[in-house]
Amino acid sequence: MDVQRKLAILADAAKYDASCASSGSEKKDSRDGKGIGSTDAGMGICHSYAPDGRCISLLKILLTNACNYDCLYCVNRASSNVPRARFTVDEVVTLTLDFYRRNYIEGLFLSSGIIKSADYTMEQVVAVARKLREEHHFKGYIHLKTIPEADEALITAAGQYADRLSINIEVPEEASMARLAPEKDVRAIRRTMGRLRLKLDEAREGRKVTPRGNVGPRFAPAGQSTQMIIGADAATDRTIISTSANLYGSYKLKRVYYSAFSPIPDASRALPLRAPPLIREHRLYQADWLMRFYGFASDEIVSAEDGMLSLDMDPKLAWALRNRERFPLDVNRASREDLLRVPGFGAKAVDRIIATRRISSIRVGDLARLHIIRNKALPFIVLPDHRPATHLLDGAHLAARFKPKAMQLGFGF
Numbered sequence: 001m002d003v004q005r006k007l008a009i010l011a012d013a014a015k016y017d018a019s020c021a022s023s024g025s026e027k028k029d030s031r032d033g034k035g036i037g038s039t040d041a042g043m044g045i046c047h048s049y050a051p052d053g054r055c056i057s058l059l060k061i062l063l064t065n066a067c068n069y070d071c072l073y074c075v076n077r078a079s080s081n082v083p084r085a086r087f088t089v090d091e092v093v094t095l096t097l098d099f100y101r102r103n104y105i106e107g108l109f110l111s112s113g114i115i116k117s118a119d120y121t122m123e124q125v126v127a128v129a130r131k132l133r134e135e136h137h138f139k140g141y142i143h144l145k146t147i148p149e150a151d152e153a154l155i156t157a158a159g160q161y162a163d164r165l166s167i168n169i170e171v172p173e174e175a176s177m178a179r180l181a182p183e184k185d186v187r188a189i190r191r192t193m194g195r196l197r198l199k200l201d202e203a204r205e206g207r208k209v210t211p212r213g214n215v216g217p218r219f220a221p222a223g224q225s226t227q228m229i230i231g232a233d234a235a236t237d238r239t240i241i242s243t244s245a246n247l248y249g250s251y252k253l254k255r256v257y258y259s260a261f262s263p264i265p266d267a268s269r270a271l272p273l274r275a276p277p278l279i280r281e282h283r284l285y286q287a288d289w290l291m292r293f294y295g296f297a298s299d300e301i302v303s304a305e306d307g308m309l310s311l312d313m314d315p316k317l318a319w320a321l322r323n324r325e326r327f328p329l330d331v332n333r334a335s336r337e338d339l340l341r342v343p344g345f346g347a348k349a350v351d352r353i354i355a356t357r358r359i360s361s362i363r364v365g366d367l368a369r370l371h372i373i374r375n376k377a378l379p380f381i382v383l384p385d386h387r388p389a390t391h392l393l394d395g396a397h398l399a400a401r402f403k404p405k406a407m408q409l410g411f412g413f
């Protein structure tokens, strides 16, 4: 099989993995004439290279889509009837360098199905990163998917070459994991995440800042991330969010990625027939941001009895509507923590408010300049020239005002 065909298969097989992003990578510089690539221009982007030729920022591929395991939700599972392919280590190295030189990519996201054994597969993945770094002085971004059952020495080696490591937690509940991915060991996943956290902490403490930059042990400077599949089991949003909160707290993950389950060919009957609505994935990302940047605790975000986020409105607005007694807030006096809870106020807008109000009072006419979503915010705030009518904040109409308008379905004639 030629490399182009392998690329078509193995880039397509990798597209289900959402857990890649280059945010948080350390700045690298190849201006000394040694090495190629720099992650500096690629901060915060996460893309992959599709076989249709679209230029994207990370070459996102599997080393192989053959796999010994039979995770029911995975298109690459052992019992799946898909064409299989396998790159050699040298083929991945050559592709990465070639695409980089052509300016198609800024780095590599490499994952793999498990062949022979966890150790053998991890050795192959590490060999790609080692060759790129040591033989070709590649200084672009590298994200390696880690196999939790692999030997600790291999995971340590992976961290020496990679910017980011990730281990997929897959589904939020242990019972679902046993049912959907029986060969996977939740304890091994958690144990490896814990080890990564320790190594990341050690590396951070051991690195000294000198006038020539950071020196000392290097271990995945962009940290670790994970992915959770949404909608393959009956886990509620409340369970998903509290699992994420636990992962952030226990393992200091940089990111939890949420990937809406997509039905696969010849799927098991244990799986739902339909994908969850994409808006659910979006709401979970919004909830995740509330925990990471807006000071919300995981148990404040979902209140519905069914444990699900509203699909009609964002979780911050839904929280504000449930907690109307905390509003309206005086924008010129409220604390940063309280301002972060106002619908329509982003974290940067709150910083702008605090800087502006030191100099002058904020009025309605200033909201647009401060990048505040005026219609969303006005019912919840007080300004020198604005106070929402009590009946508006207390009335049942306020929630209806923010919901999408109902539309009659067309009949196609």
Ligand code: SF4
Residues within 6 Å of the ligand: 067, 068, 069, 070, 071, 074, 075, 076, 077, 078, 112, 113, 114, 181
């Ligand atoms: S281990 Fe499971 S999720 Fe990973 S490639 Fe194999 S079947 Fe898919």
